[in-house]
Amino acid sequence: MNDTKPPEFKTQFAEDVFHGLTSYPKKISSKFLYDEKGDELFQKIMELPEYYLTGKEYQILMRHREEIGNAFASLEGFDLIELGAGDGKKTKVLLRHFEQKNYDFKYLPVDISHSVLDQLSQSLDREIPGVEVEPQQGTYMQVLGKLADYKERKKVILFLGSNIGNLSQQEAVSFLQKIRNSMHKKDMFFMGVDQKKDPQVILDAYNDKAGVTEAFNKNLLHRMNRELEADFDPDTFLHWPLYNPETGTAKSYLVSTKEQSVQINSLDLEVHFQKWETIHTEVSQKYDDTSIAWLAEEAGLQIAGSWTDKENCFKNYLFQTI
Numbered sequence: 001m002n003d004t005k006p007p008e009f010k011t012q013f014a015e016d017v018f019h020g021l022t023s024y025p026k027k028i029s030s031k032f033l034y035d036e037k038g039d040e041l042f043q044k045i046m047e048l049p050e051y052y053l054t055g056k057e058y059q060i061l062m063r064h065r066e067e068i069g070n071a072f073a074s075l076e077g078f079d080l081i082e083l084g085a086g087d088g089k090k091t092k093v094l095l096r097h098f099e100q101k102n103y104d105f106k107y108l109p110v111d112i113s114h115s116v117l118d119q120l121s122q123s124l125d126r127e128i129p130g131v132e133v134e135p136q137q138g139t140y141m142q143v144l145g146k147l148a149d150y151k152e153r154k155k156v157i158l159f160l161g162s163n164i165g166n167l168s169q170q171e172a173v174s175f176l177q178k179i180r181n182s183m184h185k186k187d188m189f190f191m192g193v194d195q196k197k198d199p200q201v202i203l204d205a206y207n208d209k210a211g212v213t214e215a216f217n218k219n220l221l222h223r224m225n226r227e228l229e230a231d232f233d234p235d236t237f238l239h240w241p242l243y244n245p246e247t248g249t250a251k252s253y254l255v256s257t258k259e260q261s262v263q264i265n266s267l268d269l270e271v272h273f274q275k276w277e278t279i280h281t282e283v284s285q286k287y288d289d290t291s292i293a294w295l296a297e298e299a300g301l302q303i304a305g306s307w308t309d310k311e312n313c314f315k316n317y318l319f320q321t322i
């Protein structure tokens with residue numbers, strides 16, 4: 001099956017699917033969960049009762065905006081650069097507060113998607129018109145590379161929503177090292193991180209009763225059908241999330257409930273599944289203070305502050321360079 005020469009890949013998705021479904025065990029990177037349909041499903045996930053992350057971080061920012069603001073304002077003028085801004089619901093809590101306080105700052109949301117940036121700029125224009133917004137289209141690394149050379153103003157880099165969790169611990173170290181390398185003396189990095197907690201609570205967050213997370217995970221199968229002319233039958237796969245409290249790693253899989261072969265026409269590929277064979281689709285790493293301190297040290301950062309909720313469910317950390 002795999003002795004034929006790989007076709008020329010039209011897209012990153014095509015290439016990753018080819019490699020991921022011809023490896024063992026099978027895998028597909030979680031970044032491909034976020035097409036238009038996936039973005040919509042993720043918006044719904046953030047509203048779910050089981051998915052506590054968004055609400056908890058929102059509360060932390062609400063409750064501690066004064067203190068967080070004081071830390072940023074000690075820079076006396078800063079550019080607020082947000083990696084993966086999304087709809088900005090949580091960030092608006094800070095922006096509104098900074099605007100009321102008359103802080104001297106500019107907001108630079110970074111996103112790969114033009115349409116996300118357009119929508120965000122428009123909603124900010126309506127809701128907080130006083131804030132100066134300069135959208136930056138590109139990958140995090142493109143934009144950070146560009147901003148690294150820029151020293152006129154201090155930078156505060158925001159990375160909310162525990163998006164760091166989608167990286168393996170090794171990837172997280174190199175990601176933070178890249179952030180560190182784009183920072184000058186006194187620049188700040190502010191990151192939201194989901195914390196280790198009751199394993200059942202974490203598992204439930206990725207296994208909601210309404211089945212939205214299941215649909216989000218299975219959207220990968222639909223996306224291959226749509227974009228790669230595949231013939232997956234999503235009903236023959238289970239959504240299977242796991243949480244390992246020892247390592248703090250939540251993972252999601254799709255599990256084939258029968259032996260089957262799937263055609264992926266645009267890749268000229270037939271993929272065989274044994275009964276109960278898996279596709280690994282997502283990592284959501286959970287941290288605690290010890291593992292965050294380790295991560296920071298590996299990256300040449302130090303923790304300058306942190307804010308959490310009563311149950312220590314979620315935590316926002318402020319880092320500066322060592």
Ligand code: AVJ
Pocket residue numbers: 045053161162163165166205206213216282283284
């Ligand atoms: C956007 C990566 C933080 O891992 O919690 C939510 C994505 N996946 N439900 C997470 C997600 C399934 C989410 N992050």
